[in-house]
Amino acid sequence: MNGYIRLIDWISEWSGRLVSFLVLPLIATIVYSVIIRYYFGGAVHWAFEMSLFFYGVLIMLGGAYTLKHQAHVRVDVLSHYLGPRGRCALDILSFLIIVAVCCVIVWLSARSAWVSTLRLERSALQTPFNPQIWWYKWMIPLSATLIGLQALAEIAKVLRLFRSEAQE
Template sequence: MQRFGKLVSLLILPLIVGIVYSSLKSYIYNETPIWTFEVSLFLYGSFFMLGSAYCHLQKKHVAVDVLSHYLPPKWKRILAIFAEAVVLFVALTIIWVSVPGAWRSTLMRERSTHQTPFNPEVWWYRWIIPVSCALISWQAFKDMLALILGRPEKTGGEAS
């Protein structure tokens, strides 16, 4: 997951290039390319969703630890197990809900709803949600198992 997360982070580079190109063309020629809106939407959505599992691995997500600050270590661990169980439940629920839509989209080779002349196929983009949730659920499961077994919590992406 470590290498995959770093690879996904590189999606920001073509996103920057596309936005800068679009901005310069709009500023200089007063004409925006028709493809830049959707391409930037696809790149940022993929970057955000696929990068979320890497963020979970690195423990860089937002966590409200007001309650756990006052708890003894045993209850901190129980609270962490509960939090990972909630993440796992939500991710699995999203997979359950999103896979049928992604499958239907694939079968019909769905195209963009933005009605532009670019009109790209978007069925592949529908699979980003269940794939990213599968990665998040895998990471949450591993973290929860480590907490249950009493292994020290790995931070900073030491393993995976």
């Protein structure tokens, strides 16, 4: 169990740190677009879609990293009134819901991404850039898989903590 937790934590940490570098081309793309538009009166057709791609991948693939570091938005109203056992139960229930939702997202989005790949789907924005987006659709099941695996690791951590508190 500890090996699984370490492996998933490592994958979440690695993927989160790796995609965090996407903020640099995201900023560069937006700054370049603004400079061209306001100072030179030109239009950069590819900038909007590229910024969507950078931001989308950054947010989606950073989800497992965020979950690992407990940085998602949480409402702690209930846990404030619960004891340690109640908090553990609430955490496990929350993570089980995350796993269930991730399974549904993976199932539905993988089918959609597969169809998109077979069609070599292009952007619906109809800009002159018109990039292929099939690869982008694969980020959805990939990110849901990473988040689901991290949620399972978090369940294992909560159970390990619960067992250690019960033995004391």
